[in-house]
Amino acid sequence: MKKGNDHGKNKYGMVIDIDKCTGCGTCMVACAAENNVSVRADQSDKERTITWMNLYKISNGKEFPHTEVSYFPRPCMHCDHHPPCVSVCVSTATKLDFNTGIVSQIYTRCIGCRYCQAACPYGARYFNWWDVFPQDKGMDRYLTPEVSPRMRGVVEKCTFCHHRRMRAKTLAYAEDRREIEEGEYVTACTEACPAQAITFGDLNNPEHEVSKLIKHPFTFRLLERIGTEPKVYYHSTRDWIRKLGDNFLPGEYTPVVNQTWAEEEWSTKPGRDEF
Amino acid sequence: MKDPVNSSKKTSDKGGDRPLSGFFPRWMNINILAQDVGFFILGLIGASIVGWVIFPAVLYSKHPQPINFNHALHLDSEKVDGIEGETKAEKCLFCHAFRDDGTFVGIPKLESCTECHDDPESPLGETPEEKAFMTKYVANEEEIPWLVYSKQPDCVYFSHIAHVKMGNIDCATCHGDFADNEKLPLYVKNRLTGYSMNIWGKRISGFYWNKKFSDRMKMDDCARCHTEKGQEQNNACFVCHK
Numbered sequence: 290m291k292k293g294n295d296h297g298k299n300k301y302g303m304v305i306d307i308d309k310c311t312g313c314g315t316c317m318v319a320c321a322a323e324n325n326v327s328v329r330a331d332q333s334d335k336e337r338t339i340t341w342m343n344l345y346k347i348s349n350g351k352e353f354p355h356t357e358v359s360y361f362p363r364p365c366m367h368c369d370h371h372p373p374c375v376s377v378c379v380s381t382a383t384k385l386d387f388n389t390g391i392v393s394q395i396y397t398r399c400i401g402c403r404y405c406q407a408a409c410p411y412g413a414r415y416f417n418w419w420d421v422f423p424q425d426k427g428m429d430r431y432l433t434p435e436v437s438p439r440m441r442g443v444v445e446k447c448t449f450c451h452h453r454r455m456r457a458k459t460l461a462y463a464e465d466r467r468e469i470e471e472g473e474y475v476t477a478c479t480e481a482c483p484a485q486a487i488t489f490g491d492l493n494n495p496e497h498e499v500s501k502l503i504k505h506p507f508t509f510r511l512l513e514r515i516g517t518e519p520k521v522y523y524h525s526t527r528d529w530i531r532k533l534g535d536n537f538l539p540g541e542y543t544p545v546v547n548q549t550w551a552e553e554e555w556s557t558k559p560g561r562d563e564f
Numbered sequence: 565m566k567d568p569v570n571s572s573k574k575t576s577d578k579g580g581d582r583p584l585s586g587f588f589p590r591w592m593n594i595n596i597l598a599q600d601v602g603f604f605i606l607g608l609i610g611a612s613i614v615g616w617v618i619f620p621a622v623l624y625s626k627h628p629q630p631i632n633f634n635h636a637l638h639l640d641s642e643k644v645d646g647i648e649g650e651t652k653a654e655k656c657l658f659c660h661a662f663r664d665d666g667t668f669v670g671i672p673k674l675e676s677c678t679e680c681h682d683d684p685e686s687p688l689g690e691t692p693e694e695k696a697f698m699t700k701y702v703a704n705e706e707e708i709p710w711l712v713y714s715k716q717p718d719c720v721y722f723s724h725i726a727h728v729k730m731g732n733i734d735c736a737t738c739h740g741d742f743a744d745n746e747k748l749p750l751y752v753k754n755r756l757t758g759y760s761m762n763i764w765g766k767r768i769s770g771f772y773w774n775k776k777f778s779d780r781m782k783m784d785d786c787a788r789c790h791t792e793k794g795q796e797q798n799n800a801c802f803v804c805h806k
Contacts, residue, residue: 386802387800395719395801397719448802451806461666462726467730
């Protein structure tokens, strides 16, 4: 089987530590503010709201003394192997860039058929039902100038804040460098997370923290077995969380980790002493 | 209702006074043919005039810049202190500079002008343009509402430093040779899209004899140049779109 886009120069990816995530939602707010994500008067209508970074609440479903609750931040997974949204796009509005590993979305090219939205196994794509940032109403003054606001009738999704990569590259050029270093380009959610649960970097560069983290046995991906090779990884020492990462049949999931090892890491995490 | 046999008989009866007149179809008559071709050519010329002359004239509106800026005068290192450089691009960067973080200032703000033109009472030259600039903008500390020829749509991202500093591309390659201009050209705006004609190009045929300077800035031009210079990876969507 062809393996991802290893021939490319960079392959940006993300590791989210579920054990560190407190479910505060700062990543969602930071993402929406950074990327000019539209807002509505009634944000409780979740079928119409747009959240590039979404937060899912998960629970192990046990009775009180053993109940555990955790949160799953879900950006676009930026699938590395035949992203389903790219395969179905009829207008070539979305593409996987082999040099960055980012799945791009060009709003001016999108015809709004929402095929990609149906194809995405992670529900990471959203449709614009209304024009939210009309010109000459003053609301456009609050927008990030580096991100183009979307118009009505197009699909949008997380872009791994690729404009921040452009900003980092521009700064590198000003300093006579051709390459950007680790930490110069991070997404808004990575920067905002108060628990520092999100690590962002280049998966093709073995020096980067993310490439070390993804080799860890506690690291897993969502719906790994459908073969889309998502570049967003999750990390958890807890077995029931890793089990929720895919649809396992009864008895199919085999915990691969040494439980004492898991307990050791769990105890070394900051803020876990009181457990 | 119509009987094809009867109708064909009628035509043959009607032209029965001339030999073979019913044999040839009507359009083969040389007089009628000449008439038809004549009408066709007339129509073609008329449609061409409408399409190539009248429609573009109606489509685009012309706007003069608020004041005239003399590029040729300001690039003269004997008249302006500090404008030095071996190439024109280096001289351009004196005012159209890069910030410390690598971003491009574009058209300079009034404070760059007032570094030299600081006193509204004493103009440095003798032109009426400068006097108007002094009284209207410098005295009131008001920004000049320049009409930007190369303003791209909102979805376009362009890094000047990547092209000018890292790619060694001359400013004139994309913007045309502004350095010797004594008068700013008219700003030609598309009435439908609101964009400048410098984006779409002056020639609606899209055909160029002299390719030294491109007078347009379309996506195809960016992609063609990337491909010609062997930078095909920069044709990815998220390099120029945001």
